[in-house]
Amino acid sequence: MASASAGSTAVGPRADGASRPRRPRAVPAWLWAVPPVAGLGLVFLYPLVLVVKQSFSPDAGGHSTKPWSQVFQEQSFRKALWNTVWIAAGSTAGCLVLGFLLALVIAFVPFPGGKLLSRFIDIFLAFPSFLITLALLFIYGTVGMANGLWTDATGAAAGPVDFLHTPWGVLLAEVTYFTPFVMRPLLAAFSQVDTAQLEAASSLGARAPRIVRQVILPEALPSLAAGGGLVLVLCLNEFGIVLFTGAKNTTTLPMLVYSKAILDGDYPGACVVAVVSVVLSVSLYGLYRVLVARTTGGARRAGA
Numbered sequence: 001m002a003s004a005s006a007g008s009t010a011v012g013p014r015a016d017g018a019s020r021p022r023r024p025r026a027v028p029a030w031l032w033a034v035p036p037v038a039g040l041g042l043v044f045l046y047p048l049v050l051v052v053k054q055s056f057s058p059d060a061g062g063h064s065t066k067p068w069s070q071v072f073q074e075q076s077f078r079k080a081l082w083n084t085v086w087i088a089a090g091s092t093a094g095c096l097v098l099g100f101l102l103a104l105v106i107a108f109v110p111f112p113g114g115k116l117l118s119r120f121i122d123i124f125l126a127f128p129s130f131l132i133t134l135a136l137l138f139i140y141g142t143v144g145m146a147n148g149l150w151t152d153a154t155g156a157a158a159g160p161v162d163f164l165h166t167p168w169g170v171l172l173a174e175v176t177y178f179t180p181f182v183m184r185p186l187l188a189a190f191s192q193v194d195t196a197q198l199e200a201a202s203s204l205g206a207r208a209p210r211i212v213r214q215v216i217l218p219e220a221l222p223s224l225a226a227g228g229g230l231v232l233v234l235c236l237n238e239f240g241i242v243l244f245t246g247a248k249n250t251t252t253l254p255m256l257v258y259s260k261a262i263l264d265g266d267y268p269g270a271c272v273v274a275v276v277s278v279v280l281s282v283s284l285y286g287l288y289r290v291l292v293a294r295t296t297g298g299a300r301r302a303g304a
Contacts, residue, residue, distance in 0.1 A: 048278070055271035067268035076251060077273065084252040084280070087167060088235035091174035095231045096224060098175060099182030104212065106183075107190035108198075118187060121180045132177040133244040140164045167250045173241045178234060182227035189223035190216070225292035232288055236281045253277040 056063045071077050106114055139145050140161050147159025163169050193216060201211045239254040251259070253273055261270035 051271045051274055055268055055275050058268055067272050071269050071272040071276075077256065080251045080253050080256040080273075081276070081280075083167065083250055084236060084254075084277075085284075087170055087174065087250075087252065088232060088238075088284075090171050091178060091235045092228055092232045094171070094175040095179045095182045096228050099179045099186060099227065100220070100224065102179070103183045103186035103190060104216070107187055107193075108216075121183055121187070124180045125184065127177075129173075129177050129238065129240040130244045133173050133241050136164060136169070136173055136176065137244075140169070164245055165247050167247060169245050170242055170247050170250055173245055174235055174238060177241065178231045181231050181234070182224070185223035185227045186220055189220050193219050221292075225289070229285060229288055229292070233281055233285050236284065237277065253280070 055067055056065065058064055058066050105111075106118055137144060141147070141164060142158070142162065144159075144161070146161045150156065150159040150161070164172075197215050198211060201215055206214075237254055238252070239258065242250060242252050242255050243258075254277065257270045257273045257277065260266040260273060
């Protein structure tokens with residue numbers, strides 16, 4: 001009996017002299033965070049550290065800031081930086097406006113096929129970006145449908161539509177592709193809007209623009225902010241659309257990384273541009289979130 005008791009669960013004394021089983025020690029909460037943090041560090045942080053290290057390692061050997069000074073002195077880098085910022089900002093603004101209007105129509109204006117269109121948006125999110133660009137090329141390209149109709153009607157050698165190979169073509173393609181990324185969270189937010197508030201506002205004589213401004217928009221601001229933040233980051237790092245539009249003088253930072261690494265073999269310079277692109281994305285996204293948080297907070301206080 002004594003040996004059997006020794007092999008069983010450890011026990012401790014009780015006040016009445018009897019024994020009771022000891023509770024197993026609880027695992028510290030911080031220990032559960034170790035596996036995901038380690039995985040994140042291995043998959044993301046370690047490659048990023050290697051990129052940063054390579055940006056300070058010129059081809060001649062050693063470590064210096066020469067690759068950084070060379071890249072910053074290049075006019076192509078400054079032009080790519082400007083193109084990246086204004087195209088991303090313009091695309092985000094266009095997606096916010098167009099996405100809000102389309103989601104508003106789908107959610108609150110009954111029409112045949114509205115639910116089917118809402119389901120199609122979910123499928124559209126899975127499309128690759130270059131597929132949308134190819135579709136625009138078929139419509140607005142040099143030998144696309146628009147120019148084909150013009151040449152057939154007038155007998156001219158070429159059509160008048162030739163904007164797709166310019167920055168405006170890139171802007172149109174990005175707005176077309178990324179607008180559903182704004183519409184999806186908006187449609188989810190609009191489905192939670194209390195229709196009784198809309199009916200009460202309408203019965204009090206409020207017209208549609210005022211209802212949208214004072215009732216619907218405050219409820220949609222968090223979703224609008226989430227969709228806009230996602231689109232901003234995606235546009236800052238978009239590569240496929242710029243490549244497939246073939247815009248000759250529209251080089252963005254991702255295109256410059258590709259050009260330096262693959263075409264020129266300048267890996268330190270490519271790493272410099274990549275680090276700048278990461279810092280730019282994080283900085284603009286952080287600024288965007290701060291501005292949206294202030295706007296959303298003010299709108300909520302005004303609505304209250």
